[in-house]
Amino acid sequence: MASIDELERRLKDIDSTASPDSRLEGITFEKTYNESLGLKPDNVSDFKVFIPWRSWPAGALPEKTEFPSALQEAFKDVLSKGSDRSSCFIDLHTLNPNLEFFKEPDALSSVAKAIAQVIDNTDESVTPVVRFLAGSDENKTNEQFWHDYGKTFEDVFWPNGEPLVKHKKARLYVAYYSPNLKVGTSPKVIQWMEYMKKTLEVVKLIVSVLKSALSITGFHGLDDITANLNKLDGKTLTDYLTNASLPAISWNHAKIVAINGKTMMTGGGNYWREYIGSAHDIIDHQVKVRGDAAISAHKYADYFWGYLANIPDTDNHSFQKSILLSSQGKLDWSSTEKAPIKQPFKYAVTTKQFPILTVAKAGDWRGSMKQIDYPVQFADAVRDMFLNIMWEAGAKTPDKHLGMLMIQSVKMLYEDDQLAKLFMAKTLGINPAAWATRYARTTAIAHARKSVHIGQQTIVGYLQADNASYRGVINTINTTLSLPEKWNGYTWPFDLLFAIAQALINIKNSNGEGVFLALTTKKAGGNRIGWEDRAPASQIKQRVSVILKGMEKLSDAEVQTLIDEKFRIKRVLEDDGKNYLHTKVVCVDRNMMYVGSDNAYPNYNEEHGIWIEDRPTVDTWFKDFWDELWRRSSEVDTEKF
Numbered sequence: 001m002a003s004i005d006e007l008e009r010r011l012k013d014i015d016s017t018a019s020p021d022s023r024l025e026g027i028t029f030e031k032t033y034n035e036s037l038g039l040k041p042d043n044v045s046d047f048k049v050f051i052p053w054r055s056w057p058a059g060a061l062p063e064k065t066e067f068p069s070a071l072q073e074a075f076k077d078v079l080s081k082g083s084d085r086s087s088c089f090i091d092l093h094t095l096n097p098n099l100e101f102f103k104e105p106d107a108l109s110s111v112a113k114a115i116a117q118v119i120d121n122t123d124e125s126v127t128p129v130v131r132f133l134a135g136s137d138e139n140k141t142n143e144q145f146w147h148d149y150g151k152t153f154e155d156v157f158w159p160n161g162e163p164l165v166k167h168k169k170a171r172l173y174v175a176y177y178s179p180n181l182k183v184g185t186s187p188k189v190i191q192w193m194e195y196m197k198k199t200l201e202v203v204k205l206i207v208s209v210l211k212s213a214l215s216i217t218g219f220h221g222l223d224d225i226t227a228n229l230n231k232l233d234g235k236t237l238t239d240y241l242t243n244a245s246l247p248a249i250s251w252n253h254a255k256i257v258a259i260n261g262k263t264m265m266t267g268g269g270n271y272w273r274e275y276i277g278s279a280h281d282i283i284d285h286q287v288k289v290r291g292d293a294a295i296s297a298h299k300y301a302d303y304f305w306g307y308l309a310n311i312p313d314t315d316n317h318s319f320q321k322s323i324l325l326s327s328q329g330k331l332d333w334s335s336t337e338k339a340p341i342k343q344p345f346k347y348a349v350t351t352k353q354f355p356i357l358t359v360a361k362a363g364d365w366r367g368s369m370k371q372i373d374y375p376v377q378f379a380d381a382v383r384d385m386f387l388n389i390m391w392e393a394g395a396k397t398p399d400k401h402l403g404m405l406m407i408q409s410v411k412m413l414y415e416d417d418q419l420a421k422l423f424m425a426k427t428l429g430i431n432p433a434a435w436a437t438r439y440a441r442t443t444a445i446a447h448a449r450k451s452v453h454i455g456q457q458t459i460v461g462y463l464q465a466d467n468a469s470y471r472g473v474i475n476t477i478n479t480t481l482s483l484p485e486k487w488n489g490y491t492w493p494f495d496l497l498f499a500i501a502q503a504l505i506n507i508k509n510s511n512g513e514g515v516f517l518a519l520t521t522k523k524a525g526g527n528r529i530g531w532e533d534r535a536p537a538s539q540i541k542q543r544v545s546v547i548l549k550g551m552e553k554l555s556d557a558e559v560q561t562l563i564d565e566k567f568r569i570k571r572v573l574e575d576d577g578k579n580y581l582h583t584k585v586v587c588v589d590r591n592m593m594y595v596g597s598d599n600a601y602p603n604y605n606e607e608h609g610i611w612i613e614d615r616p617t618v619d620t621w622f623k624d625f626w627d628e629l630w631r632r633s634s635e636v637d638t639e640k641f
Helices: 004-015 070-082 099-103 111-120 142-157 187-215 223-229 234-242 293-309 377-393 399-414 416-424 436-446 468-480 494-510 537-551 556-566 615-631
Strands: 029-032 034-037 048-051 089-095 129-135 171-176 256-259 263-267 282-291 319-324 356-360 451-455 514-519 567-571 585-588 592-596 608-613
Touching: 004 029, 004 356, 004 416, 004 436, 004 608, 029 293, 048 070, 048 615, 070 111, 070 256, 070 263, 070 282, 089 293, 099 111, 099 142, 111 142, 129 293, 142 171, 142 319, 171 293, 187 377, 256 293, 263 293, 263 592, 263 608, 282 293, 282 592, 282 608, 293 319, 293 356, 293 608, 356 436, 377 399, 377 494, 399 494, 399 537, 436 494, 436 585, 436 592, 436 608, 451 494, 451 615, 494 514, 494 537, 494 556, 514 556, 514 615, 537 556, 537 567, 556 567, 585 615, 592 615
Parallel strands: 089 129, 129 171, 451 514, 514 567
Antiparallel strands: 029 356, 034 282, 048 282, 089 256, 171 319, 256 263, 263 282, 356 608, 451 585, 585 592, 592 608
């Protein structure tokens, strides 16, 4: 049975394989104890923030909500409950912040005013700090980012040109974390090229091992790939990289507000106009905590502000700026003062109550590889691409052989417990704890015994398939590797599919409930272009079926029965094309639950979330949120991919 203690133990074991200066405990994962789940100890429902309606309406869904929205209200609540006259340290993380979220409805009752009130209530001898970290998938230089979004920060804190904040010492630090890699001939880039050549040799070795292991089954789908990979050499790779520039594939995607190491909120909702009072078509989830998990959130933020204090010359996307919040007249952002790092917060909860495992993804390299100034999540992207190529390579083979290929591939590539010990840490300089959110999710699901409940927008990565540069890479792969069928560039999370298959076997053996997957609408052309899911439920089930056939000695009929009886997939709110699911929640065995910013589809962003293990809180979550979501959603299994 999965537990927070077991997840922590496994992450510590992985982390221990890295060199001491590459360890990530306290950054991407940390277990803490807390005063309460939620900010009202006598109200277990206060833990969750159900966007947009707070609670399900009795009848038809309302056309709009009123100010403050559920997210705005929760934001203000976290600030209020964490405020202290003797301290004021606030961390905010989001994608591109939006003016309306902070300014609605007016300067006197807005979220921005709530921030200003907390600051101004601080003793005048204290220096209040607000660190505001954003991220973006846009391919812009730091100058372009500031030109396009700098005024947002000014309009939030200086409405009508006057400062909201009166405290004379309060300082705002604004930053974007979206590192790209400008390729040239600098020593750092040369080191990166040498590293990529080493990685290529590891890939060739893995393919060779898989080919040998599966040849005894009569599977020869890797023969062409092996031959074509051997044509690639270090010079080819170096020539390509010297004349290319790698765009940002990783940016801040976390959604955090934390104050004074006392209270914090995390989840899937961005601080955007889509989440203000009048919006109503995005179903999302945040959670509030009072206790030491807030310190974990600050420590996670420290990591990125450390990078931003010394941005490498190969990254011309990321930046940070600072200014006194009480500034008047023409605002001067030219200060070179860097944000403070390592606050003096002390763990205050002495009783072992309300354990929380914070899990996150971190971007830049550590230890011996710290000279490579491109996010380590790149390595995870290479793994996903490789596994999807393996699937395409075996597309014409019988399910049993394809299933065995995927099982062996997943075991070799995604069992970080073993890979870290074998070569990831020492040979490639990778600490798999860098993607602790992903590891914890698949590990928890694979160890389920009774049930798994997952709420996601989609589990298939397709957004990048519309990018021209990415399409060029896919075309090159299809041409170079002679795949039996052209790959469309969609990335499937085979580690997650493997975990679901393992959970189904466990649940079958224990006569449990099953795996329940809620996804957003599949209908395109609604209010949110690009927010729909493009993967039919039938294709998800088909891939899990293939993996099951490679794992267990089950007949086709037995696999079909297991899928039909224990694996259910629904589209949110009757698949109406008007409402969109944006949650990133996982619940295992009705006892342990994750809420955060990390999507289940393959992605390589900086993420943050928490696992809790508290049956009363989880029971309330089912009663207040999941059960009605599931009832109002529709089962769709007849689509064709």
